[in-house]
Amino acid sequence: xxxxxxxxxxxxxxxxxxxxxxxxxxxxxxxxxxxxxxxxxxxxxxxxxxxxxxxxxxxxxxxxxxxxxxxxxxxxxxxxxxxxxxxxxxxxxxxxxxxxxxxxxxxxxxxxxxxxxxxxxxxxxxxxxxxxxxxxxxxxxxxxxxxxxxxxxxxxxxxxxxxxxxxxxxxxxxxxxxxxxxxxxxxxxxxxxxxxxxxxxxxxxxxxxxxxxxxxxxxxxxxxxxxxxxxxxxxxxxxxxxxxxxxxxxxxxxxxxxxxxxxxxxxxxxxxxxxxxxxxxxxxxxxxxxxxxxxxxxxxxxxxxxxxxxxxxxxxxxxxxxxxxxxxxxxxxxxxxxxxxxxxxxxxxxxxxxxxxxxxxxxxxxxxxxxxxx
Numbered sequence: 001x002x003x004x005x006x007x008x009x010x011x012x013x014x015x016x017x018x019x020x021x022x023x024x025x026x027x028x029x030x031x032x033x034x035x036x037x038x039x040x041x042x043x044x045x046x047x048x049x050x051x052x053x054x055x056x057x058x059x060x061x062x063x064x065x066x067x068x069x070x071x072x073x074x075x076x077x078x079x080x081x082x083x084x085x086x087x088x089x090x091x092x093x094x095x096x097x098x099x100x101x102x103x104x105x106x107x108x109x110x111x112x113x114x115x116x117x118x119x120x121x122x123x124x125x126x127x128x129x130x131x132x133x134x135x136x137x138x139x140x141x142x143x144x145x146x147x148x149x150x151x152x153x154x155x156x157x158x159x160x161x162x163x164x165x166x167x168x169x170x171x172x173x174x175x176x177x178x179x180x181x182x183x184x185x186x187x188x189x190x191x192x193x194x195x196x197x198x199x200x201x202x203x204x205x206x207x208x209x210x211x212x213x214x215x216x217x218x219x220x221x222x223x224x225x226x227x228x229x230x231x232x233x234x235x236x237x238x239x240x241x242x243x244x245x246x247x248x249x250x251x252x253x254x255x256x257x258x259x260x261x262x263x264x265x266x267x268x269x270x271x272x273x274x275x276x277x278x279x280x281x282x283x284x285x286x287x288x289x290x291x292x293x294x295x296x297x298x299x300x301x302x303x304x305x306x307x308x309x310x311x312x313x314x315x316x317x318x319x320x321x322x323x324x325x326x327x328x329x330x331x332x333x334x335x336x337x338x339x340x341x342x343x344x345x346x347x348x349x350x351x352x353x354x355x356x357x358x359x360x361x362x363x364x365x366x367x368x369x370x371x372x373x374x
Contacts, residue, residue: 081107
């Protein structure tokens with residue numbers, strides 16, 4: 001969990017006198033200073049502590065707040081009981097005008113206590129990040145399909161994950177920001193698992209002993225949505241740990257399958273929502289799947305080089321928007337005439353017709369199959 005100014009002030013039993021709306025800023029570091037302009041030695045994101053020793057007069061106090069706000073400093077803790085018995089009115093007025101986080105640090109609370117608290121939290125953040133990177137490496141290796149079953153089990157065991165697993169996945173605006181919250185949800189619900197980011201999704205590989213993946217995903221979705229806004233969720237079926245790769249794709253494909261449901265999507269997508277994805281997931285031979293995908297999309301990628309990737313991306317958007325030129329062009333941030341040119345080029349290279357239902361089905365299968373076989 002990232003430490004914010006608001007969190008720190010609350011933990012210390014203090015109160016913000018301004019900048020409540022801006023106090024969710026992440027505290028990157030903490031620094032004590034008595035300089036009237038410390039910004040040349042700062043990078044932004046720091047929490048500053050000062051006694052105002054050199055802030056003589058209202059003008060100097062106003063200028064300090066303006067400098068710190070302009071430099072995106074996280075907040076200012078002002079020590080009283082030294083040069084000032086209480087917060088200077090000009091400092092408070094300037095901070096409120098700029099909506100800048102400002103709080104009083106009473107004489108009884110030494111700056112070192114605040115510094116130690118921030119440093120301890122930053123160490124915890126770094127540890128959590130390291131753990132999450134390790135979890136990401138485990139998931140990435142498992143998804144290659146090159147690990148033996150015993151290797152998959154061995155990689156999952158340190159996270160408390162046993163013989164039966166499932167994958168729950170969440171699509172939201174900033175998956176990385178929600179990773180720590182999902183870890184806390186697993187801890188609170190006493191579910192062993194590892195949290196990682198993959199394919200733009202926030203994922204958790206969980207031990208299913210005593211837990212229902214769909215219900216857990218539903219609980220987590222509600223919790224995450226309350227803090228991070230719109231969240232879509234999915235869950236795979238329980239499966240053997242060595243089938244982790246298939247479980248991940250099942251959860252991811254379930255999300256994809258309900259993405260365009262126009263408000264009719266379940267709160268947690270599952271294997272019951274897979275539709276045509278079930279056919280792709282049932283193909284266990286990656287080489288055969290890739291051969292099919294290359295047969296359909298290969299002419300685009302081989303003939304056009306780097307531009308082939310753009311053509312494939314445009315084809316994907318066109319199909320996902322059901323052949324609607326305006327919506328697909330908007331998703332690609334291009335003009336509809338540009339999209340029409342690209343689709344004509346796709347037709348020339350593949351010998352298929354993007355207006356043909358049969359050919360569009362083949363394009364869709366190849367696009368989705370390529371993702372599964374990567």
